[in-house]
Amino acid sequence: MNxxxxxxxxxxxxxxxxxxxxxxxxDPNFVFAKDVNFExxxxxxxxxxxINVNSWFxxxxxxxxxxxxxxxxxxxxxxxxxxxxxxxxxxIYSLYTYRSKKVVQ
Amino acid sequence: MTSTRNKVIVFIILILVLMPFWAHNSSDTIxxxxxxxxxxxxxxxxxxxxxLLEVYAxxxxxxxxxxxxNNYYAGTxxxxxxTGLDKVGDRFIVSIGTNTSLLFxxxxxxxxxxxxxxxxxxxxxxxxxxATFFLTVLFTxxxxxxxxxxxxxxxxxxxxxxxxxxxxxxxxxxxxxxFIFLVIDDLLSKREEVLIxxxxxxxxxxxxxxxxxxxxxxxxxxxxGLKNILKSRNSFIFNSIYLxxxxxxxxxxxxxxxxxxxxxxxxxxxxxxxxQSSLIFWIIVFFLLMNGLMxxxxxxxxxxxxxxxxxxxxxxLLFVFGTLGSTSPLFNFFNNHFFGQNKRGISNLTSIEGNxxxxxxxxxxxxxxxxxxxxxxxxxxxxxxxxxxxxxEKFMLLFVIIGLYRxxxxxxxxxxxxxxxxxxxxxxxxxxxxxxxIYSIGLGIFFLGAYYIVHNLNYEYLSTxxxxxxxxxxNFFTYTDNYGKTLQIETLFNEERIYYLINIIGGDSISxxxxxxxxxxxxxxxxxxxxxxVAILSTISLLINxxxxxxxxxxxxxxxxxxxxxxxxxxxxxxxxxNQQVRLDxxxxxxxxxxxxxxxxxxxxxFFGIIGFLLGIIFIINTLLYKSENGEYKYLLIFLLINILKxxxxxxxxxxxxxxxxxxxxxxxxxxKYE
Numbered sequence: 001m002n003x004x005x006x007x008x009x010x011x012x013x014x015x016x017x018x019x020x021x022x023x024x025x026x027d028p029n030f031v032f033a034k035d036v037n038f039e040x041x042x043x044x045x046x047x048x049x050x051i052n053v054n055s056w057f058x059x060x061x062x063x064x065x066x067x068x069x070x071x072x073x074x075x076x077x078x079x080x081x082x083x084x085x086x087x088x089x090x091x092i093y094s095l096y097t098y099r100s101k102k103v104v105q
Numbered sequence: 106m107t108s109t110r111n112k113v114i115v116f117i118i119l120i121l122v123l124m125p126f127w128a129h130n131s132s133d134t135i136x137x138x139x140x141x142x143x144x145x146x147x148x149x150x151x152x153x154x155x156x157l158l159e160v161y162a163x164x165x166x167x168x169x170x171x172x173x174x175n176n177y178y179a180g181t182x183x184x185x186x187x188t189g190l191d192k193v194g195d196r197f198i199v200s201i202g203t204n205t206s207l208l209f210x211x212x213x214x215x216x217x218x219x220x221x222x223x224x225x226x227x228x229x230x231x232x233x234x235x236a237t238f239f240l241t242v243l244f245t246x247x248x249x250x251x252x253x254x255x256x257x258x259x260x261x262x263x264x265x266x267x268x269x270x271x272x273x274x275x276x277x278x279x280x281x282x283x284f285i286f287l288v289i290d291d292l293l294s295k296r297e298e299v300l301i302x303x304x305x306x307x308x309x310x311x312x313x314x315x316x317x318x319x320x321x322x323x324x325x326x327x328x329x330g331l332k333n334i335l336k337s338r339n340s341f342i343f344n345s346i347y348l349x350x351x352x353x354x355x356x357x358x359x360x361x362x363x364x365x366x367x368x369x370x371x372x373x374x375x376x377x378x379x380x381q382s383s384l385i386f387w388i389i390v391f392f393l394l395m396n397g398l399m400x401x402x403x404x405x406x407x408x409x410x411x412x413x414x415x416x417x418x419x420x421x422l423l424f425v426f427g428t429l430g431s432t433s434p435l436f437n438f439f440n441n442h443f444f445g446q447n448k449r450g451i452s453n454l455t456s457i458e459g460n461x462x463x464x465x466x467x468x469x470x471x472x473x474x475x476x477x478x479x480x481x482x483x484x485x486x487x488x489x490x491x492x493x494x495x496x497x498e499k500f501m502l503l504f505v506i507i508g509l510y511r512x513x514x515x516x517x518x519x520x521x522x523x524x525x526x527x528x529x530x531x532x533x534x535x536x537x538x539x540x541x542x543i544y545s546i547g548l549g550i551f552f553l554g555a556y557y558i559v560h561n562l563n564y565e566y567l568s569t570x571x572x573x574x575x576x577x578x579x580n581f582f583t584y585t586d587n588y589g590k591t592l593q594i595e596t597l598f599n600e601e602r603i604y605y606l607i608n609i610i611g612g613d614s615i616s617x618x619x620x621x622x623x624x625x626x627x628x629x630x631x632x633x634x635x636x637x638x639v640a641i642l643s644t645i646s647l648l649i650n651x652x653x654x655x656x657x658x659x660x661x662x663x664x665x666x667x668x669x670x671x672x673x674x675x676x677x678x679x680x681x682x683x684n685q686q687v688r689l690d691x692x693x694x695x696x697x698x699x700x701x702x703x704x705x706x707x708x709x710x711x712f713f714g715i716i717g718f719l720l721g722i723i724f725i726i727n728t729l730l731y732k733s734e735n736g737e738y739k740y741l742l743i744f745l746l747i748n749i750l751k752x753x754x755x756x757x758x759x760x761x762x763x764x765x766x767x768x769x770x771x772x773x774x775x776x777x778k779y780e
Contacts, residue, residue: 004134066150078181079261079273082206086280089210093287 003064011069012041012059021060032058043067114218121215122443125185126201129156137163140171140190140197148190148199153183157201160187161435169197172452173438176200177258177316181207201438205259205316206274210281212314212445216321217288219310223303225295226406232294233332237286240327243389244319245279250382251318253365258316282324289328297329301405304766305415307759308466308475309422313373313447320373320758321445323390326397333400340399347395350717351388354674357667358384364683369699370448370467371678374758379679391675398765406775412766413486416479417498420505423472427464427508428454440465447757462511470752471760473514474745477521478763479505481744484525488532489737516649516751524744532737558648565601568640570647572622573598574656576606577690579615587690603627616663616685649751654703660687661700662711672714681711701756705749708756728771738770 003021015021017035024030035055043051043062051067053059135151137159138144148155157173164171176188183202191198248255249265256262261274269275293300312321334344364379376387429436430450440450448467455462466472483502486492494502509517530543559567573594582590597606607615607623626639646652663685664673673680681702689696702708710718725746733739745767754760 006134076180076182077273078204079206079277081181082210082261083273083277083280086210086277086284090280090284090287093284097287097291 008060008063011043011063012053012056015056015060017056019057021057021064023064024061032061041069043069111222114221118215118218121211121218122439123158125211126157127159128185129159130154139167140164140169140199142192145190145192145197148187152188153179153186153202155187156185157187157199157435157438160199170195171197171199172434173199173201175203175315175438175441177203177205177208178260179204180260184208203315203442204261205255206261206277206281208315209278209317212442213281213285213321215443216310216312216445217285217292220292220296220325223296223299226299232290233328233335234290236331236335237290237328238283240286240324240331241279241282243327243386244282244324245275247319247383247386248275248278250380250386251376251378254318254368254377285324286328289325293325293328294332297401297404298406299408299411301401301766301769302408302411303415304762305412305419307762308472309419309426310444311447311467311759312445314445315442318368318372318375318377320447322758322762323374323394326401327390327393328397329400330393330396330398333396333403334393340396343395343399344392346720347392350671350713351392353667353671354384354388355381357671358674359665359668359680359684360384364679366679366682371756372447374447374756375676375678376674379683384674384677387676388674398762401765402769402773405769405773407770407773409486409490409492413482413492414498416482417501417505420476420479420508421501423465423475424504424508427451427466430465462513464508464511468752468754468757469512470514470517470748471754471757473509473512473517474748474752474754474760475763476505476509476512477514477517477748478741478745478767480509480521481524481528481741484528485737485740488529517748520744520747524740524747528737528740559644562647564640567644567647568637569598569603569626569643570652571639571643571656571659572603572607572619572626574652575616575619575622575659576603576611576656578657578660578687579611579619580686580688581606581611581615583614583688587688590688591690614686616660616687617669618662618664619659622659651703651751654700655707657687657689657700658702658704658707660689661685662702662707664714668714670714670716672710672712672717675712677712701753703753704751705753705755708753728768732772734774735771738767742767742771 003023008021009015016037032053032055035057038053038055038059040052040054041059043053043059045067051062053062133154135154137155138147140148140160161173176183179188179200179202181204184204184207186202187199188202189200191200248262252262252264256264259274261277263272263274265272265275307322313319314321333340358381360379360381366375366377366379368375368377376383426436426440426444427450430440431437431452431454434452437450437452440446444465446465446467450465451463463469463472466475480502483494487494509521530540534540534543576594576598577591582593585593594606597603597610604623604627607619611620622639626637628637642655643652646655662681664680668680678701689700691698702711706718709721713721729739729742742764745764749755749760749764755764
């Protein structure tokens with residue numbers, strides 16, 4: 001798992017508890033302790049699922065697992081990109097050949 | 106001037122090929138890691154972030170077995186980047202995103218730039234202008250007709266509907282084709298006279314578009330084919346016959362079975378889907394291809410020096426890139442990407458099961474034929490036209506010979522020696538008497554050998570081996586396993602109850618071709634001294650080590666009357682592969698393999714039926730006996746024809762182009778430039 005401190009700070013805010021984030025692993029008995037000073041924060045995954053986190057530690061854990069505070073999923077519209085690229089190339093090439101033929105004439 | 110221009114083009118090509126696999130976000134914290142068991146999860150969770158060249162650079166010196174595979178399905182944002190890492194056995198397979206749509210555009214631009222390297226020669230530039238629109242529509246139509254193929258390989262694929270405005274995938278495909286044809290119209294019309302001299306490169310630049318079932322040569326030749334039709338240079342006889350065939354194919358096509366062929370190593374030049382619209386697409390494309398080859402025949406000016414050098418350079422580079430691809434996974438990846446291989450090159454230097462080394466090529470047989478062709482070509486030029494070989498060409502020829510040796514193609518090697526020997530006798534000996542003696546000795550040895558084989562192997566065994574093999578792979582005795590089936594078939598063959606086995610026990614559950622063969626074998630009339638057709642075919646199949654493969658062919662090939670007469674249609678293998686239920690008697694790990702007919706003549710039979718097959722034979726005989734303008738090149742043609750008898754080379758577009766070059770050399774009335 002890749003821990004990105006900058007991303008965690010950005011989403012979860014500053015770590016005011018002083019407890020450093022370490023991966024709790026796959027322990028099924030692990031329970032995230034609620035931090036009363038932490039304002040409940042909703043996080044979303046790529047499928048749009050939502051979870052409310054109650055502590056900075058819990059937030060850091062979910063962010064490291066790929067969850068985000070934003071539902072706006074970065075989706076690159078590749079089909080549109082290819083279409084506009086091909087369209088532009090066709091138009092530019094047509095104009096170029098049209099112009100070269102005029103110059104020759 | 107030309108040299109500077111070419112350098113600029115090569116530079117742009119390099120940028121186009123390498124940049125997409127280098128581009129990455131250098132400001133992020135996601136770094137490439139050494140590929141080990143420990144980091145499999147890392148690569149699986151950090152997808153579309155690390156570029157191929159980053160990973161490669163990080164893993165220089167890594168002793169683990171790593172290979173880079175294409176992931177055509179991934180989106181454009183993942184292009185050139187790692188989309189996953191898996192471990193299969195001891196091999197780490199890194200998936201690299203190469204989205205089909207973007208790859209189509211990139212490869213097309215790259216290959217158009219490669220064509221731009223050909224110096225233009227045409228005096229007049231005849232453009233097709235708006236007719237190219239038809240080709241654009243035709244090729245875009247393939248994405249509808251072969252939907253089952255394309256939807257697996259492109260995340261953006263959307264089923265075609267009338268709401269076309271929102272379907273950017275189709276619109277994108279349409280405009281890429283439009284762009285290609287606009288450029289081709291300009292680029293090819295200035296080079297069509299000299300294009301033939303560069304066609305030897307078709308073995309290096311295979312030009313199969315990644316993630317697509319289309320070959321770039323089909324696009325090029327379709328353009329030339331349309332030109333042939335529109336500019337009244339069409340061949341009336343061929344086109345009329347083809348029209349009749351097309352009518353039969355479309356009217357009688359049996360498309361009840363919804364089969365799908367993943368195209369395997371034939372990708373780019375075979376129909377993947379068993380439906381009417383894809384049949385129509387391939388009928389038109391094949392028609393344009395043939396017209397394109399005819400157009401080339403009429404317009405080309407062969408420069409023997411140029412074509413000779415290009416054959417040699419291609420042979421040399423095939424060996425070099427084949428070896429590089431075998432030793433380096435990165436080269437293996439880029440060979441596939443840049444040259445457009447229809448199947449990845451071999452990934453190690455050792456031969457397959459001590460047999461063949463296909464290196465760069467999808468087929469060791471077609472590669473061997475190419476190497477053999479180059480050697481015969483050089484012998485002809487050296488003996489007949491006294492064209493000497495400069496030192497660097499001798500050096501390259503050496504690699505061609507090594508390449509041939511490594512393909513371990515016995516048929517090519519033996520036919521090569523035979524053809525060279527006959528050519529040497531014909532063109533170096535002037536005495537008719539000596540020639541007669543040599544040929545008499547040769548024929549004597551042949552007949553003695555034939556007698557020896559028949560005497561030792563027994564006529565009964567030779568004449569029925571093909572029926573035996575076909576029976577082994579047919580759907581007999583379904584209540585027992587393959588071993589039980591073999592025992593029962595063997596018993597019936599030993600008791601000479603073959604007709605009973607095939608026609609009574611087999612009945613309708615076996616292929617129509619096997620039933621026909623048994624009927625011919627047991628025909629009621631007997632012409633004295635004329636051997637039975639099936640017996641001859643069976644003996645030939647044994648002598649050239651094809652009895653098992655042809656046996657499988659006859660077990661599978663089950664056409665109805667129309668299909669037998671006219672074939673399934675061009676590039677249609679679905680009917681042959683899936684219509685007849687068989688039970689192959691092969692090891693379990695090979696049971697799902699692709700079993701092609703293993704003879705181009707049988708391929709022609711599948712595509713064009715008995716009538717098409719006979720017309721093809723008539724065309725060949727006519728060429729060899731009456732239309733030969735340059736007799737020395739007949740040896741090239743015969744060499745190829747002998748070899749395609751036992752290989753599927755005609756299913757590869759580059760081998761078809763090679764055959765077309767041979768016909769061109771034999772038939773052309775234009776003066777071939779020797780100086």
